[in-house]
Amino acid sequence: xxxxxxRDCDSVGAKTRTFFRPHIHNRGRIDIGRGVRLNSNWAPLxxxxxxxxxxxxxxGVYINYGTLIxxxxxxxxxxxxxxxxxxxxxxxxxxxxxxxxGAPTVEARPVEIGDGAWLAARVTVLxxxxxxxxxxxxxxxxxxxxxxxxxxxxxxxxxVLRQSAAPDESSMTGPARGEAGAR
Amino acid sequence: xxxxxxxxxxxxxxxxxGCECADAATxxxxxxxxxxxxxxxxxxxxxxxxxxxxxxxxxxxxxxxLDIGDDVIIGHGAAIAAYERVEIGRGTQIAPFAIIMDTNxxxxxxxxxxxxxxxxxxxxxxxxxxxxxxxxxxVTIGDGAEVLAGSVVSSSVPAxxxxxxxxxxxxxxxxxxxxxxxxxxxxxxxxIMDAFTLxxxxxxxxxxxxxxxxxxxxxxxxSSAIARQFGARVPPARLAAARNVSEIIDIVEGDRRGGGAx
Numbered sequence: 001x002x003x004x005x006x007r008d009c010d011s012v013g014a015k016t017r018t019f020f021r022p023h024i025h026n027r028g029r030i031d032i033g034r035g036v037r038l039n040s041n042w043a044p045l046x047x048x049x050x051x052x053x054x055x056x057x058x059x060g061v062y063i064n065y066g067t068l069i070x071x072x073x074x075x076x077x078x079x080x081x082x083x084x085x086x087x088x089x090x091x092x093x094x095x096x097x098x099x100x101x102g103a104p105t106v107e108a109r110p111v112e113i114g115d116g117a118w119l120a121a122r123v124t125v126l127x128x129x130x131x132x133x134x135x136x137x138x139x140x141x142x143x144x145x146x147x148x149x150x151x152x153x154x155x156x157x158x159x160v161l162r163q164s165a166a167p168d169e170s171s172m173t174g175p176a177r178g179e180a181g182a183r
Numbered sequence: 184x185x186x187x188x189x190x191x192x193x194x195x196x197x198x199x200x201g202c203e204c205a206d207a208a209t210x211x212x213x214x215x216x217x218x219x220x221x222x223x224x225x226x227x228x229x230x231x232x233x234x235x236x237x238x239x240x241x242x243x244x245x246x247x248x249l250d251i252g253d254d255v256i257i258g259h260g261a262a263i264a265a266y267e268r269v270e271i272g273r274g275t276q277i278a279p280f281a282i283i284m285d286t287n288x289x290x291x292x293x294x295x296x297x298x299x300x301x302x303x304x305x306x307x308x309x310x311x312x313x314x315x316x317x318x319x320x321x322v323t324i325g326d327g328a329e330v331l332a333g334s335v336v337s338s339s340v341p342a343x344x345x346x347x348x349x350x351x352x353x354x355x356x357x358x359x360x361x362x363x364x365x366x367x368x369x370x371x372x373x374x375i376m377d378a379f380t381l382x383x384x385x386x387x388x389x390x391x392x393x394x395x396x397x398x399x400x401x402x403x404x405x406s407s408a409i410a411r412q413f414g415a416r417v418p419p420a421r422l423a424a425a426r427n428v429s430e431i432i433d434i435v436e437g438d439r440r441g442g443g444a445x
Contacts (some may be wrong), residue, residue: 023235036257046236046259066236068259068279086260086280088314094256094276096212096233097277124314124332126364142314142333148411156333156349157364159377160411 005031008049013059022043022067027051028071033059033079041065043086048096051107058115070095072098073108081113084139089113093128114149134164202226210285216240222247222265227273233259237280242266244253244286247301257281267301272326273309280315287320298309307342311357317349329357331364355440367436370412372428378405387429398423 001021006012008024014036018041026032028049036057038045043066049055053071057063058079067083069075070090086138088095091108109128113119117131120139131137131147138154138161147153150164195211196204202217202224202306209226213234217224222243226232230251232239237260240397243249244266251271258279263269266286271277283296285304302321306312310324313332325332335349345357354369355362362368372384379396391397402419409417416440425431 009221017196034241040236044236046382068236088279088387093311093313094258094278096235096258096279122315126314128365140333142331142364144363145370155373157331157370159373159408163411170269 002038002168007036012036022047025049028053028055030055030057032057033061037102039063039065041062046070046096050108053091054063057182064121068096071108071111074110076111077113077119078115079131081118083119084123086121086124087119087125089119089125194359199226213238220247220251221245224249224251226251227253227255229254231256232261233257233279235259239263247285249345249397251331258314265304268303268305270303270305272306272310274308275306275310275312277312278314278316278332282317284318285320313347327357329362331369352384352386361436367439368412371409371432371435374408374412375405375428375431378402378408385428387427387432389428391425391427409435413439 002016002018005018005021009030009032012032015034016032016036018038021044022038022040023046024154025042025048028051030047030049045063045065047055047067048070050072052073054074055069055071056076058077060080061077063083064085066086068088072092074088080112089111111125111129113131114133116134119137122140123137124142126144129143129145132149133142134150135147136152137143137158141154141158142156143158147158151160152162153160174177195209198211198214201219204226206228208228209230211232215232215234216238222245224241224243238247238255239259239261241249242264247267249265253274255271256276258277260280262282264284265288269283270284283304285301304318304320304322306324307326309327311329313330315333316330317335319337322336323339325340327343328340329345330336330351331347334347334351336346336351340346343357345354345362346352347354360366368397376384379394379401385394402422405422406419408420409415413435415435417434417438421434422431425434
């Protein structure tokens with residue numbers, strides 16, 4: 001079904017699977033990598049791009065249900081990232097609804113999520129946020145600004161709670177997560 | 184008028200039936216849930232209301248008025264309930280998962296056991312309400328004010344101000360980059376709270392000497408937290424010289440600016 005349900009995306013990699021039907025509103029560009037799993041059970045997942053927006057979802061990403069990813073400029077989700085349910089990842093403050101024709105263009109600040117990061121449930125990623133590779137974001141957090149690679153961060157706004165001793169281990173180069181992505 | 188546009192208008196009119204809509208230019212993104220329990224719901228011109236991926240719902244209790252002004256944008260997953268009066272001014276933008284109610288209790292329709300002690304909620308024009316914001320009863324938000332994502336607003340926010348936190352504190356002027364969540368004005372008091380394990384967020388003008396443990400080795404912790412968050416190296420000795428929270432914000436902000444210029 002992934003082929004049918006993701007037909008509005010510009011590219012979809014091999015072995016990418018959808019669970020129930022996601023909402024795709026693509027007026028810009030959406031690229032989805034290989035082995036991506038998109039869950040839309042209980043609440044659909046939604047991918048929205050504006051005319052100049054681009055969403056890039058790299059290989060091996062898992063996104064849980066009810067999540068909204070919206071780009072008026074650019075949202076990049078790195079390889080093997082996991083995103084919990086009801087999260088919001090957007091590069092504008094009021095995401096998801098197409099701007100009315102003739103309205104002033106909304107200010108967008110690109111969002112980047114590094115390889116192997118893990119976002120727990122109900123995480124809000126604000127415009128301009130950059131989450132480093134292998135970082136872990138606690139449930140319910142609001143992420144603004146930069147979260148360093150390998151950090152464990154949480155809260156509103158998310159602060160670094162713990163800096164992983166060896167950031168390399170938790171990133172995608174680590175054996176466990178690397179294998180999951182190769183599947 | 185194209186066929187799709189006409190279908191869209193008919194569908195919008197059907198989904199908003201019973202509401203007092205000024206025109207058909209309102210755009211619905213998915214179907215909202217609208218409950219009339221005897222009140223009025225007014226939807227202004229050119230509004231946009233999202234209900235995808237999560238349904239937004241609107242409730243107007245007996246004799247209540249839910250008044251949504253022109254050009255208002257409401258993201259998905261909103262829960263807006265009026266049991267007396269909720270007003271949203273023109274041009275206000277509300278991000279996903281907002282909860283706005285003028286009562287503490289969201290009763291089911293026809294539930295006579297529920298006694299609503301209502302205090303009206305008034306949101307001014309051109310406000311920006313962030314994602315997952317909860318606005319409790321009796322709150323007035325002034326024109327052009329901003330509420331940062333994840334906040335719980337339980338007291339009024341003056342016009343042009345920016346508030347954030349649970350419960351929301353005044354952080355500065357709306358639109359100032361320093362009062363975004365990632366800015367020093369919002370973040371530094373929280374880092375102080377974490378480092379000194381305080382039970383609440385210290386005010387900007389709170390004297391550092393009033394903070395328990397201020398003279399102990401916790402300053403090291405605060406210094407390293409600031410380094411982790413902002414990449415600014417502020418030695419504990421410089422922090423120890425600060426008299427209040429506001430001065431620490433200035434020190435960190437100054438260091439960041441200096442670091443950026445290098």
